[in-house]
Amino acid sequence: MTDATVVPGLEGVPATHSAISHIDGTAGLLSYRGYPIAELVAQSHYEEVALLLLDGELPKAKDLERFDAGLRAHRQIKYNVREIMKFLPVTGHPMDMLHCAIASLGMFYPQQELSDAERDNASHLDAMAMRIIARIPTIVAMWDQMRFGNDPIPPRSDLSHAANFLYMLHGREPDPLHARILDACFILHAEHTINASTFSVLVSTSTLTNPYHVIAGAVGTLAGPLHGGANQRVVEMLEEIGSVDNVVPFLEARLAAKEKIWGFGHRVYKTTDPRAAILKEMMEDLAQAGHLRQSRQFAIARALEEAAAERLGSKGIHANVDFYSGVLYHEMGIRSDLFTPIFAMARSVGWLAHWREQLSNNRIFRPTQNYTGASTRAYQPLSERHA
Numbered sequence: 001m002t003d004a005t006v007v008p009g010l011e012g013v014p015a016t017h018s019a020i021s022h023i024d025g026t027a028g029l030l031s032y033r034g035y036p037i038a039e040l041v042a043q044s045h046y047e048e049v050a051l052l053l054l055d056g057e058l059p060k061a062k063d064l065e066r067f068d069a070g071l072r073a074h075r076q077i078k079y080n081v082r083e084i085m086k087f088l089p090v091t092g093h094p095m096d097m098l099h100c101a102i103a104s105l106g107m108f109y110p111q112q113e114l115s116d117a118e119r120d121n122a123s124h125l126d127a128m129a130m131r132i133i134a135r136i137p138t139i140v141a142m143w144d145q146m147r148f149g150n151d152p153i154p155p156r157s158d159l160s161h162a163a164n165f166l167y168m169l170h171g172r173e174p175d176p177l178h179a180r181i182l183d184a185c186f187i188l189h190a191e192h193t194i195n196a197s198t199f200s201v202l203v204s205t206s207t208l209t210n211p212y213h214v215i216a217g218a219v220g221t222l223a224g225p226l227h228g229g230a231n232q233r234v235v236e237m238l239e240e241i242g243s244v245d246n247v248v249p250f251l252e253a254r255l256a257a258k259e260k261i262w263g264f265g266h267r268v269y270k271t272t273d274p275r276a277a278i279l280k281e282m283m284e285d286l287a288q289a290g291h292l293r294q295s296r297q298f299a300i301a302r303a304l305e306e307a308a309a310e311r312l313g314s315k316g317i318h319a320n321v322d323f324y325s326g327v328l329y330h331e332m333g334i335r336s337d338l339f340t341p342i343f344a345m346a347r348s349v350g351w352l353a354h355w356r357e358q359l360s361n362n363r364i365f366r367p368t369q370n371y372t373g374a375s376t377r378a379y380q381p382l383s384e385r386h387a
């Protein structure tokens, strides 16, 4: 039998039909449910975008109000989850903690198998999704307090999703500008077609496992440095570069050693990722308004993007979403190992939209392989295996 062609990394292979988001990788365009990302960042807010992604349409006022009230009401997490988190090593990466804590939610908020009727019930699925989206920021902020020996700061229900996260993280009323910027970042990270972590969502959902397993698996996938984990490495790389003067020597040395530049390159975009362009513009605006503390890091990032354009642009390698997000979070005084958990917080919406879409037309994922191992052979007892 002739082998079927294997496409490494499934590049260009459609894995599903989806109506959630669309990328034009040549023109550098991204839209959610038909709405260009820039318009959503300029005119909407994360809670509304979440419902748009989950349900397919911009919500009516009463539906948005109900969803937002639900998010606010479900921010608290059970004491038992906190007890489990106490046993985790404080030196562990917050993405490992998040993976573990989300998986544990399935034990404390048991979600038995969904009946056929529940799988078809949009408001039931929205309510399940809303509870997960509401709790992830609490887990991340709680951990950031606990690992430094502090008591977690309980969530507030009078603040938006973004503002409440900053409040739980820093323990003070959030700067409205920071809350607005974080909200924009949440929108920009909310969804991105069939990326690696979302593909993991499709696969795990297709077995009809519970949504906590689905989201924990996606968190684990996002953590990798080739995916969401790149945003932390970008800032570490900028620190290693240290000055604008060192940008070109660093870049040349790195490329000569065949090492990747974090925050560059993309499977789908062959031009600048539109999200990176929006993040950069936000940084420029902040700099002009005198709001940047660490403009040095931003200056290095800009210089690196320029130098990389000369060396890598002709290969279709440009800045991706992870390139400027970390610089922005750093400006808000957020620790670098929380950058990827923040990505996960925002992306939980996209993951859950795909969870719903997969459930609505499910068939278990079960691809095939081209076998390259030994032909069938007889077992050899240990006593007969000589060196």
Ligand SMILES: CC(=O)SCCNC(=O)CCNC(=O)[C@H](O)C(C)(C)COP(=O)(O)OP(=O)(O)OC[C@H]1O[C@@H](n2cnc3c(N)ncnc32)[C@H](O)[C@@H]1OP(=O)(O)O
Pocket: 009, 195, 225, 226, 227, 228, 230, 259, 260, 261, 262, 263, 264, 265, 266, 267, 268, 312, 315, 317, 320, 321, 322
């Ligand atoms: C949210 C996100 O997930 S966005 C992506 C975040 N990840 C990163 O920033 C990590 C750095 N980037 C990368 O590793 C890749 O560009 C990926 C993983 C994003 C895409 O991977 P792929 O589509 O499989 O591209 P692949 O890794 O095969 O690269 C193709 C070519 O471009 C080069 N290339 C790709 N990205 C980079 C980079 N960041 N720096 C230098 N060279 C690069 C590769 O070395 C390869 O060159 P070659 O053809 O001469 O061997």
Ligand SMILES: O=C([O-])CC(=O)C(=O)O
Pocket: 191, 192, 194, 195, 196, 227, 266, 267, 268, 320, 321
């Ligand atoms: O689409 C991808 O492969 C990765 C990405 O940018 C994302 O998940 O936001």
